[in-house]
Amino acid sequence: MKRFGEEMQQRRKSTRKSPTMLDVAQSAKVSVATVSAVVNGSTPVSPELRSRIETAIQQIGYKRNTIARSLKIGTTRTIGLMVADITNPFFTDVVSVIQDVLHRAGYAVMLCCNDEDINLQDEQIELLLDRMVDGLIIAPAGEDAHLKRILASASVPTVLIDRLCDGIETDAVILDNRRAVLDATAYMLSLGHRRIGYISGSLETSTGRERLAGYRAALDAAALPFDEKLVQIGNFREKDAYKAAMQLLTSAGRPSAIFSANNLMVIGVMKAIRDIGLRCPDDISVVSFDDFPWADVFQPHLTTIAQPVQTIGEQAAQLIIDRLSGRGMEPPRRLMLQGRLIIRDSCRPFPLTAPHATA
């Protein structure tokens, strides 16, 4: 049994340089082509050489250089993922399953968040494209012309999640936002609420617009007037929502219920309610978009519209995987999922039927 001289590679090792295919080839006394063949299983190699090469790889500690490989084959097996806010549990849930599915399929994910900032967004996408990602999954913060230009000229497949972009025809998986909010608003109406405050997200996003449209549609369906003083436009984040709710709560003709167009904002709303000295649901009702894992254990138990986060993530990942493996030129596929209204405790009938009236 011959032993491979460990001393021979010292020179290279001292420079901290990682071993290359050539090193393996020399050590196993074969050509790089053969090494490549066993590493990739691309062409059959005789058992003898194969084992010689494999032990050489072990000994040297060879790892194939993905950068060089990518340069050669023109693919990075990396997906760029951009969401507006990674601090938002909805997005983290989705990101988590996307990451999981993609990992299983052999893709890495490069993550960016733009903090709902439209300029940062463009920068992030450029950065992702710059890294030569094979595909893009994004939840756009807004729809500026720049974004559209970038996506149009980008040669990689894109799938939009959560939010659509006018004029961008790509695969997408979104929620039926209008319907979801329509249902939720109808529910509030059915409980007797007539003045329902609405804390909106940014109307730069399709979700912002569609959810508001759902609210209006419910009002219309009930032949109720739309009072724009009841609507406050925020940006999907807690701080703005706090201010917006404050505005609503201190104005003349305070609403008896408030709808919050996402999860982060409802926290701002609740803080405003607390700071103003009211209680939910005793003094004011609240319904929100997006569910929380803790929603049915901390009080008030929030009545919310839950999104199928698991499915959204799975489908988005699958769409990009499909696109990348063959279905290059097929027409865009759009998946629209349904939300689910979870009725808990934060929205009560109005006017309140006194609970301890006679008992």
Place this chain on the structure above:
Amino acid sequence: MKRFGEEMQQRRKSTRKSPTMLDVAQSAKVSVATVSAVVNGSTPVSPELRSRIETAIQQIGYKRNTIARSLKIGTTRTIGLMVADITNPFFTDVVSVIQDVLHRAGYAVMLCCNDEDINLQDEQIELLLDRMVDGLIIAPAGEDAHLKRILASASVPTVLIDRLCDGIETDAVILDNRRAVLDATAYMLSLGHRRIGYISGSLETSTGRERLAGYRAALDAAALPFDEKLVQIGNFREKDAYKAAMQLLTSAGRPSAIFSANNLMVIGVMKAIRDIGLRCPDDISVVSFDDFPWADVFQPHLTTIAQPVQTIGEQAAQLIIDRLSGRGMEPPRRLMLQGRLIIRDSCRPFPLTAPHATA
């Protein structure tokens, strides 16, 4: 069939082939070296050529190929980031600021989460290393030998966050977990609790061990015995914590208070308390690790140990940036930050000073 395939290949290639430096050079009638010079600003170029090249770049829509560049210069300007659970608000907060700081410094971040799974963890790190990241920021799920070997042989700087690893001497930023839990436990003791249940995270992690050590230390300091029946070992996630809390709550000699070693677990604890028909804090007190943005607006208002997430993220990012820009060989730096006990409402004195004078 074959024919068709070839055609597709051809077509795709012709459609998606992006312009190279050579194309720019030819279009501007200069050499690639000059193009490279203006793209990178590496050597001065005459104004005339520069503008000619710049317009050519515009016209052609040239983007430099980072893969080729990386292969040449040996750096990807990408940092690998691995956390145990991206669904955990603590990690997302930290990830968010790391991503932000790193982006500002011109780095992209490649994100992985291992779901507290030690095998997945090794896989993820290999994947990251495989992608030739310039550095690693990780919160290890556990400390198996494989991980240590990988990190030891990895030639990129690593910074550990949140959790340390025995035998891995790298930069790190962590919390003084022992002290934080010691303080929190002392607080519970000061309120009169004597039987304090402890829901632990995995003892495979330094945080799991240190936090438990803090609990014991507080008991010791108060000359109280350590009762191992009061301790349940979980894995930092809601589900296990639920079971653990159930165990605790249904056993003889039920504790009057429970400490939860992280944020996800406290939700499981609260669910168990609810399902068993108890109320917090009326029937049982709870203190937890990690704060929530909603903790002071939903009830019970949780008494928790808050971590300085902003600082943790900033410091971690800065450590890796520093390491990457020069300070290559300096000894590892370890930052230990202090937690802050936020006293709210979920932990009451024991025995309760009866508010309505019963019996």
Place this chain on the structure above:
DNA sequence: TTGTAGGCGTTATCAC
């Protein structure tokens, strides 16, 4: 100031 040529580590196309 500008151009030429060699090489980064792989993969793929050929010969043998």
Place this chain on the structure above:
DNA sequence: GTGATAACGCCTACAA
């Protein structure tokens, strides 16, 4: 089955 060798797109001495 195996081995030279030419790309992949870019950077950087070294020349001119």
